Amino acid sequence: MERMIRRTFVLCLFAALDALLLPVGAQTNPFLTKPYLQLGDAPKPAAKESLVLLWHAADTDQAWGVEYKGEGQSKWVPANASTLRRVNVKGFEAHRVYQATLSGLKPGGAFSYRVTLAGKPVFEDKGLARKPAGVTSTFAVLGDIAQNSDGQKAVAFEISKAKPDYVFMVGDVVYGRGLVTEYYQKFFPIYNADQAARNVGGPVLRSTLTVANLGNHDSQPQVDLEKTPDGLAYFYYWSQPMNGPLTEKSGNGVPELKGSSEQVADFARTAPNFPRMGMYSFDYGDVHWTMLDSNPYVDWTDPKLREWVRNDLRAAKKMPWRFVGLHHPPFNSSKAHFNDQWMRLLSDIFEEEGVQVVFSGHVHNYQRSHPIRFKPNAEQAAKRPMIKGKIDGAFTLDKSFDGAKNTKPQGVIWLVTGAGGAGLYNPEQETDPSSWQEFTVKFVSTIHSFTHVTVNPKSVQIKQIAADGRELDKFTITQ
Numbered sequence: 001m002e003r004m005i006r007r008t009f010v011l012c013l014f015a016a017l018d019a020l021l022l023p024v025g026a027q028t029n030p031f032l033t034k035p036y037l038q039l040g041d042a043p044k045p046a047a048k049e050s051l052v053l054l055w056h057a058a059d060t061d062q063a064w065g066v067e068y069k070g071e072g073q074s075k076w077v078p079a080n081a082s083t084l085r086r087v088n089v090k091g092f093e094a095h096r097v098y099q100a101t102l103s104g105l106k107p108g109g110a111f112s113y114r115v116t117l118a119g120k121p122v123f124e125d126k127g128l129a130r131k132p133a134g135v136t137s138t139f140a141v142l143g144d145i146a147q148n149s150d151g152q153k154a155v156a157f158e159i160s161k162a163k164p165d166y167v168f169m170v171g172d173v174v175y176g177r178g179l180v181t182e183y184y185q186k187f188f189p190i191y192n193a194d195q196a197a198r199n200v201g202g203p204v205l206r207s208t209l210t211v212a213n214l215g216n217h218d219s220q221p222q223v224d225l226e227k228t229p230d231g232l233a234y235f236y237y238w239s240q241p242m243n244g245p246l247t248e249k250s251g252n253g254v255p256e257l258k259g260s261s262e263q264v265a266d267f268a269r270t271a272p273n274f275p276r277m278g279m280y281s282f283d284y285g286d287v288h289w290t291m292l293d294s295n296p297y298v299d300w301t302d303p304k305l306r307e308w309v310r311n312d313l314r315a316a317k318k319m320p321w322r323f324v325g326l327h328h329p330p331f332n333s334s335k336a337h338f339n340d341q342w343m344r345l346l347s348d349i350f351e352e353e354g355v356q357v358v359f360s361g362h363v364h365n366y367q368r369s370h371p372i373r374f375k376p377n378a379e380q381a382a383k384r385p386m387i388k389g390k391i392d393g394a395f396t397l398d399k400s401f402d403g404a405k406n407t408k409p410q411g412v413i414w415l416v417t418g419a420g421g422a423g424l425y426n427p428e429q430e431t432d433p434s435s436w437q438e439f440t441v442k443f444v445s446t447i448h449s450f451t452h453v454t455v456n457p458k459s460v461q462i463k464q465i466a467a468d469g470r471e472l473d474k475f476t477i478t479q
């Protein structure tokens with residue numbers, strides 16, 4: 001008997017030691033999606049910064065907790081962990097999206113965080129609070145991402161290596177219909193991978209603030225919840241500023257929801273941020289960002305929406321840099337999507353309010369334009385263009401800007417950075433500049449890539465980095 005007790009005691013001791021020796025996260029994984037950092041509804045920088053930590057877990061009550069501490073601090077600070085929403089849609093297991101706000105962070109300061117379950121740490125990582133104006137900040141931009149391709153994984157790996165301060169995903173985050181299942185199959189496993197490897201992806205989302213806006217694969221003019229009950233997952237999984245112009249639940253700028261009245265009501269309950277979070281603006285470092293939804297269900301001749309864009313940019317007049325993110329590039333040399341030009345109708349506002357760069361995706365390659373000044377044909381500008389409409393007009397191109405010797409652009413530079421993972425478009429055009437529009441200076445369509453930007457108060461350096469780490473383009477803008 002005594003021998004048996006001794007044996008049991010030794011076995012228990014080994015089991016306890018084993019559990020202690022296992023690294024955090026190697027025990028049974030309690031997450032459906034591991035923690036990831038979001039901006040939350042914090043458009044403006046503050047003396048005490050905050051970020052929101054989200055994670056997904058099974059639809060059962062569990063005792064979650066979060067603790068965090070700034071670099072150099074010895075004491076962990078508790079953060080309240082609460083359920084942000086319960087996602088219960090046909091075709092995927094019901095789950096909860098949890099959130100904890102990490103507040104009181106030092107602007108630009110590094111911090112550590114850990115998630116606990118029943119008091120025991122089950123996940124830990126590090127992050128960086130939003131940087132204030134006046135210091136160097138870096139970010140990555142890419143669109144047209146989650147298709148489970150080798151290129152997507154290699155780009156995610158390169159971004160995790162580059163360690164930008166934050167990442168902006170300029171639409172078409174997941175293919176092909178913005179579904180919960182697609183986030184789970186093709187996005188989180190690659191952008192929130194446990195390891196950084198070229199054929200896997202990287203642990204980007206858990207350590208790097210990431211923001212996104214809507215592309216045509218994330219949101220459609222009509223979203224039929226009968227056919228795609230897990231659609232519009234963007235509104236479930238991102239937590240971003242709620243300061244955009246879409247204050248009504250329907251009307252111009254809002255996708256039409258179809259399905260049973262119960263389904264539509266369920267969606268409204270689960271995603272109270274719909275449609276508001278479809279457009280927003282925020283500041284990071286010396287940049288003011290205006291994030292628009294360029295989907296064809298938005299009529300950009302609408303004076304109310306145009307006014308919002310103008311006022312948003314005007315209010316940021318004192319910021320050194322004003323950048324815009326919108327999915328559909330209206331100045332595009334690819335044969336693919338060439339006629340998707342309706343966003344040209346905002347170029348007058350961008351020019352007048354001093355936007356320096358517009359970042360787009362949609363076309364799956366990389367393109368850089370000369371600085372452009374564009375006057376649309378007055379008749380076309382006055383009426384709503386056709387969905388696939390071309391907008392003609394008069395161009396003034398600043399061909400003297402080269403981003404090296406002459407770094408002061410006269411006009412807006414339009415970048416297409418839609419080579420984030422989906423199948424590339426028009427590779428044959430890369431070596432055929434005669435097929436490019438006159439406004440295009442650079443066109444790379446044979447390899448996946450992302451844009452890497454370094455921002456200072458007086459200069460911005462933009463590089464295009466390929467999935468194999470090569471530098472595809474580089475130019476500088478100064479004030």
Ligand SMILES: [Fe+2]
Pocket residue numbers: 144172215216217327361362363
């Ligand atoms: Fe697209």
